[in-house]
Amino acid sequence: MSNAIHLHYEVSGEDFTRAGEASGAVKKRLKSLGFNSDAIRRVAIAMYEAEINMVIHADGGYCDVDIYPDRIEILLADRGPGIADVDKAMQEGFSTAPDNVRNLGFGAGMGLPNIKKYTDEMKIETTLGVGTNLYLTVKVN
């Protein structure tokens, strides 16, 4: 569709304190576009969780966001270690996060389950040693 709005963000893996900037910027744009608050909230939460995951596990990456009037599609791509067991990673409470990020309140093993909960479609493409692509779609009611 020609009238989609495309946004691209690089996510730095080096500075943990900057995690969440991309999802914050997307949230602001969705608000000025007048999307309903439920859709905005779901995008903001799912994207934030995925962004944090990229910083914690994969040393950063990038996000591509395509905004359509009826849906928001997000790709989060990294060149990290990949996910060894996707089913296990989808279980609530399962986490491989290191202690230093757990001390900040992250790494509770709720990242992927939460992303699934807040999105309408979620697809994971992952290859060990190569990286992970996470495709998310949030539909607008």
Added chain:
Amino acid sequence: MSKYFHSVELEADLCCGCTNCLKRCPTEAIRVHGGKAKILSERCIDCGECIRICPHHAKKAHSTTFEEINKYKYKVAIPAPALFGQFNHLDNLDIVLTGLKRIGFDKVFEVSRGAELVSEATRKLIKENKLKKPIISSACPAVVRLIKIRFPELCNNVMPLKAPMEVSAKIARREAMEETGLADEDIGVFFITPCPAKVTEVHSPNYAEKSAVNGAIAISKIYPELTRAMDHLTDVEYIAQSGLMGIGWATSGGEAAAMLGDKYLAADGIENVIRVLEELEDDHIRDVEFIELNACSGGCVGGVLTVENPYVAQARIHELRKYMPVSVNHLQDKQLDMMMWENELEYDADIFRLDEDIVKAMSMMSEMEEILAGLPGLDCGSCGAPTCRAMAEDMVRGKARESDCIHRLKAKIQSVYDQLKNTI
């Protein structure tokens, strides 16, 4: 009268069109056009930051005059708890309250009394599990307005209890009618206010059609006359009926502490408040039941209409609270009903969205991104908008032109000059 009443006003003669207020405004509600600042009424939350920052004192807050107060047969003052932090070595609230009577008020009723009732009502509602958690305090009207225009998902988390000012006004008004036999319209109830947001709340409340308060007078305005009266007191009346809980509302954390729980958070200063609201909206703040937010640093003692440094005032409030009973005011039967909001807090979607039609809004945003890419990105404010992004937005809304950007204009003039030079 316009849809939005504001207490923050501009004195055009004093405004020199600089960028101080423009850059400070947390909701990007100021533009400078034709060398004068202009407040975009629908975006202003009356936080008073522009009054605080303006070096030319061109911004001021509307305040009730003594003439207006004197029109009423019976005059009631309801002072904010922050007033008690403005005086050195104060150890007795009654000195201030008697002072208010000496300068012309017939009755004085501390807002800290209403605050104690609001605290008790909140505890009761939490216990009965009647509020959506986390509960956001509704006491700071600038914060409530901010949520109303920027945080749609949080509107239902705002505590639907009227603020201490309103509760106190209602009780004081009823008492005054009973004590004097006068009619409602003969009684004027005036809030002694630390901030312009409360002035707005009096004229255009968030929670009801009409406030029980008739006007608000700035602490800084009443201060000289009040201190003179306090210096010349020959007797001190017994008026005060506040505990340390009510007085504590003057400073950040006071309201939250009165919840008597430990799952609370108190943030102050408008930028910090915005950060907390953003994180709340994204569900990043968990395990917190009650959230106290004050637009001013330090809480109400930091209001722009106070006279004393907020941290000095905070220390004084702390000292004053020593040896006070915890709480003196307790909920009476049915009082809770009159304290509940009459209107629901509804998100005002029109303020920041580009267009009602999403497809149109999207094409406007695409255009905006293109314009933005051509702007210098200095966020200098010379065009009259606070940032290049705001300027791009103003341009797609048809409210600004590319030539308003002095850097773009300069480049254009340069290219015309170069062309001319080549033709000669």
